[in-house]
Amino acid sequence: MSGDAILDGLTMACLLVGALMSLAAAIGLLRFPDLMSRMHAATKPQVLGLLLMLAAVALQMRSWALLPVLLGAWIFQLLTVPVSAHMVGRAGYRTKHRRPDLLTVDELNPVVAAAAKDLAGDPEDDGGRDRGGDPAV
């Protein structure tokens, strides 16, 4: 078996597994009951799936000059996916897109409730959003 055939086989394996990651995410989106568990499934094609697909491209092009570009694309995805997932999860938790009956431990709820109570109890306090003005308080 020649080297080219081995690299072609690796490419095909990467493509197939990467596509299966997308399918796993879609099945997770359809089958999981609430937003939080769907978020867990959605990360598969965004990180591991993209890594496998870019590895397939690199294995087919076989150019060292291309590698930094592909790595850069993947690392950029690695940096942005957690941030957007954090924003979606935070907004989802605070807008009650959660199923308390599915959770074993919910450590965030008392914190959010206390913050909401502080906000409601003191109408002058805007939750720390506006630090300017009213120096007497």
Added chain:
Amino acid sequence: MNAMGIVLIIVVVILSLAAAGAIYRIAAGPSLLDRVLAADVLLAIVGAALATDMAVNHHLNNLALLVSLSVIGFIGSVTVARFVSDRREEP
């Protein structure tokens, strides 16, 4: 037909099924954030399809599009999540 062609057909079928699932979740909801999440997954599937095209046909025309897709997905989901508000009753 060589092995790469067969793999390409299998990958296209799998990605089409995955895209159909993501589009169903975008249509069905039930909430805005579910749709944002499904749109993110659909974007990842489109990126996977672009990378598959590059790998099978030996070109690099889609590389810039692949990077800009991830930028668009990031900006889109962060923006929507920032401005989402609660319109539902307590479950």
